[in-house]
Amino acid sequence: MDAEKLIYTIIALQPACRVKDQADRPAIEVAADNLPEIMETLRNDDRLSFDMLLDHTAIDHEPVAKFELVYNLYSTLHGHYLMVTCDIDRQTALAPTMSMIWSAAHWQEREIYDLFGIRYEGHPDLRRIFLEDDWQGHPLRKDYKDPDMLEFEK
Amino acid sequence: MDFIYSMTTCTAAADVITLADRAAAAVDTNIWLSILYMVLALVGIGALTAVLGVVLIYAERKIAGHFQCRLGPMRVGPHGILQTVADTLKLLLKEDVVPASADKAMHFAAPLMSLMATVLVLGVIPYSPILQVTDVNIGILYVTAVSGLGVMGILLGGWSSNNKWSLVGGMRAAAQMISYEISATLSVLVMVLFAGTLSLSGIVQSQESGWWIWRAHGTGLVAFVIFIIASTAEINRTPFDIPEGESELTGGFHTEYSGLRFAFFFLSEFINMFAASAIAATLFLGGWMPFYIEGFETFNKITSLIPPALWFLGKTAFLIFIFMWFRWTFPRLRVDQLMRLEWKILLPIGFINLIAAAVIVLTKFYFFPV
C-alpha cells in the first residue's frame, strides 16, 4: 500500500486523525483522548495491522508547553510504516499507555517516563528505568538543570 | 585377541616394602630409625602436596595456553616456571577476608577439610614398590571414604559464607559429588572383584600379567571410562564444574574466600585431580608396572630399565592431561542434565558392568588365563 492510500484508509476508519506534515514518512496526528482507540484500530484492522511498535519517543516543545509523543509503527504483514504523533499538555504530562496493545511499549514508556516525566495512565509497572529511583527531575526536558552537568556550548 | 591381552604381561613381580613396613621393622632394633621413616613419610607427603600444586597449576596454565593458540606464562622465570611460585606467595600474603555475617568457625574449617581429604589419599597410593607410605589392606575402601569427605568441605564452605551464590554452589556440589561417588565406587568394585584384594599394592601386583583395562574382558575398559567420567565430576572440573560455574555462580562455593583459604580450595582441586588420576592409573593402568609385550624380549628389557616410579608418574600425567583436555574443550552441563547422566546412564551401565564382572569371576569363564 503506498503512502497516500494508507493515509486515506486510516482517515476513513478514524476521521479524528489528521495528516501530519513535516515528517519523512506517512504520518498522522491524533488527540490524546482518541489515542487508545485509534491505536487499537491501527493494530487490529486487517488492512493496516501494525503489529510492531518499532519505536516510541517524545519531544519536549518547551516554548509552546507541549510534549509530543511519537510512535513509529511497522506492519509485518503488509510491510508499511506509519508515524503517529500526539500532543499532550506539558503541565500535567499524562498520557494513555499503549502497553496493552504492544508489549514493547511497556519498556519504551518506562524510558520516556524516566527521561521526560510523562506518566502513563494504566501502565502496569511505571518505574524509572535508567536512573535511580531517588533521582530529581527528568533530564531530557529542555528546562532540566543539573548542578553536576558541565555545559559546553560553542 | 590373545596378543592384545598379553601385551602388558609382566615377567617378574617386585616385592612391595612400604615406609610403614620399614618403620615397623625398625621399631625393635632402632627406634630412631623408625621415627626417621615416619618423619620422612610426613615430609614427603607435605612436599609432594606443595610440589604438585605448583607443578600442576603451571602445567594447567601452559597447556591451556597452547590449546588456545597462545603461550601462557612467559615472563616470571624462564618460560614462566616461577609463575605459580609467585601466585602461591601472593595468595599466602593476601588479606584474609571473613564476611561479617559468616559462620567463622565453619568458614575457617571448610578449606582445611577440603585439603585434608585430598592429602590423606596421597598416603596410600603406591608410587613404586618401595615408595608408598602405608599399604592399608582396605586401601581402596579407605580412598573412597576419605575422598568422600571432600564434599563436606565444599558444602561447609558454601553454607558458612552466608552468600546466596556460595549456598547454591555448595548445594550443587553436594548433590553432584555424592551422586558420582556411586558410579566411581561401582567401577572400583569391578577391579576389586578381579584382583581379589582391597589393598592398592595388591591390585597393582595383580596386574603383573597385564593391565586390567585390557584384561577384564571389556568390563575393565567400561569401568575405566565410567571412573574417568565420575572422577571428573568428583573433582569439579569442566564439563562438570557446576559448583564453581565461573560464568554462572561467579565462584560458587568459594565466592567469599580470599587469600590463603582460597589457595587451599584451589590447591585441593589440583591435588584431587592428581589423586583421581593416580587411583585410575593404579586400578586400570597397572600402577608402577612397566609396559611389556610378550615375545618382544628386547623391548621388555628396555621398558624394565625405566624405574617403576617413572612409569607411575607417566601414566598419572597422561590421565591428568586428559582431564585438562576435557576442561579446555567441553562446555558445561546443566544441573539436571548432570543428574540425568549419572542416575539414568552411568549408574545402570555401572551395575550391568559389575554384574558381568561378577559372573565372569564366579564362573571362571575366562577367554584367557587371568
Place this chain on the structure above:
Amino acid sequence: MGLVTDRLPGLLEPLPGGSILITSIDAIINWSRANSLWPLAFGTKCCAIEMLMATGAPHQDMARFGAEVARQTPRQADLMVIAGAIVKKMAPRMRLLYEQMAEPRYVIATGSCAISGGPFMYNSYTIVRGADEIVPVDVYVPGCPPRPEAFFWGLLTLQKMIKSGESIRHPGVRKKPVLAAMPQGITADDIKQQLRVLLEKENTIDIEHEANNRSWAQKVDQWTQKS
C-alpha cells in the same frame, strides 16, 4: 596473611641484621605480588572488550605476565581494571566492589572515560568525571579505547611500582606511579593538580590560590625547562 605482615617487622627489627632481612623479604613479597596480578572481571563499556578480552586473546596474551586469571569474585582479585565510563548509578557499586577486594589491591583506570569522563565529560548528566573520584587509582592508561599494548604498558608500570614501593613496615603505603616520560619527583598527582589549576586559570585568575601553590608550580617549571 596478616600474621606475616603485622607481626614480622616487629619481631625482626631488633635482631642483628633484621632490617636487611626485612628488605630482602620485602623484595620477595613485592616480586610475588607484582608478578601475580589477577584482574577482576569488571568492565562497563567498550574498553572492556579491549582491556579484559583482547588482552587475554592469542594476539596479545596477558597470560605472559601471569595476569590472565580473571576472577569473577572481588575477594580473590588483586587488580581492578576500570574499563569504561562510570556513571552515578554505578559509582556506589564500584566502590563496594573495591572494598570487597582483599588487600593488597591495585587499580588501573583505562580509557578516557575512566580517567576524566572522556567524550562524555560535557553535557552528560550521569557521568562521574574520573574513576579516581570513587576509588584510588594507581595507574592511568589513556586512549579511547587504549590499544592492548598500552594496557600492557600500564600493567608493567604497575609491576615496577609494586616492586619498588611497598614495604611490610608500612603495609598499604605505596609510591604513586612515576611516569616514564617525566623526570623524577613529578607524579600523576602533580600533573592533575597542574591541569586543574590551568583550567581554573582560564576562568578566573586567583592570585591567592597561585601563591599557595608555588611549590608545585616551581616543580612544573623545572619539568618544562628540562623537557
Place this chain on the structure above:
Amino acid sequence: MTAIVRTLDDVLIAPAHPGRGATQEYFLNMGPQHPIAHGSLRIILLLDGETIRKVIPVPGYVHRGIEKMCEHLNYRQIIHLTDRMDYLSALMNNWAVARTVEKAAGIEINDRIETIRTIMAELQRIQSHALWWGVLGMDLGAFTAFLYSFRDREIIGEIFEEIIGARLTMNYIQPGGVMYDITPDFADKVKKILSYMKRMVEEYDTLLSGNVILQERLRGVGILTQSRAISLGCTGPVLRASGFAYDLRKVEPYGAYEKAQFDVVVGTTGDCWDRYYVRIEEMRQSIRIIEQLIDDIPAGPTMVTKFNTKIKLPPGRYYNHVETARGVLGVFIYSDGGEKPYRLHFRSPSFNNMWAITEIAPGWRIADMIAIQSSLDLVIPDIDR
C-alpha cells in the same frame, strides 16, 4: 485510571506461600558485576530453588545520556557518540545516523561510498558475530571458544586498523561519505581474510556447534514465539530465529545490498539453538555478500560533501534505520532547522531484545538463564545509551 509510579523496592517483595511444606522463594541479584552481565546489566531473579519464577532486568548502569548530549552537538559530531553505544557494530551505528541525516538533508551518495560502507559493515558483522560466538562459549564453560573467536577477530581488525586507524570506535562513516579512502591492496587483503574466515566458521561448527553438551544446553531452551517476538519489538537475529524474515538489508535495501545475492537466515522454533545457528549462518552470508562486492568497487570520490560544512536539516521529523549485528537501529531526529538536532532518539536493538528474557526465562534454571542471555547477544551500553 491514574498513573501509579513505583520504585524498585515495591517490586522486590518475594511472594509468601503460607502453609506447610511450601518453599520459600528468594531474590538473587545478578550483576552489575557478574560474568553474565556482559558489561554492567543487573538482573534480579526470583527463584524457587534453582528454578526461575520472575526476571527483573535493571538497566542503567552505563546510562550516559547520549540523547541529551546529541542535542548539544551538530550532526557530524554526533557520529563519534554512536561508536560508544553498540561498540561491536560501531560502523553500522555510524551508518544509521549518516543515513538519516543524508536522507533528510538530501545528500546523494555515490556508488563507491555505498559499496565501501557495505563491505566494512559486513566485515564488522562477521567480527561482531564471531565475538558473540566466543562469549557464548565462555558463558557455557567452553573457554577455548572465546580465544579462538578473538584470534579471528584480530585478523579482521587488522583491516580496520589499516583503513580506519581504530580498533573499536571507528567514527568512519560520516554524513556525505566515509572518512578515509581504501588502500589499493584492500581487495586482496579482504579476499584473503574471507577465505580464512570461511575455514574458521567451519571450525566453529566443529569445536562447538556439533558438541552434544552444547546442543543439550541450547535446544528447546527459552522458546520465543514469532507473535511474541513481534509484539515485544525484537529485531535482528532474535526475531529471525523465531521464524520471521525481517532483515532491513532485504526488506528495504540500502547501501549496496541490492547488488548482492544473499539469503535471510531464519530459524524455526525460536529457541536458543536457533538464535545460535542463525548467527553462525549469518557469518557465512556476510562472507558471501562481501565476495560479490569486493571485485568491482566503483570509482569516485569518498566524500561528496566538503568535510567541514555544517549540515542543516529542514524542520521536521525524520526516522531511518539500518540493520546492525543485533537488529534494527533506528534514529529519530526532530529538527527545528538548526545545525543541531532539537531532539534525537535512538531506537536501539538491544533495548528491545533485552526484555524478551522477562518472557522466556521464567520456568528455566539459573544455568539456562546464562544460555538465554548469551543467545540474545546484548550489548549493555546499547541498552542504556
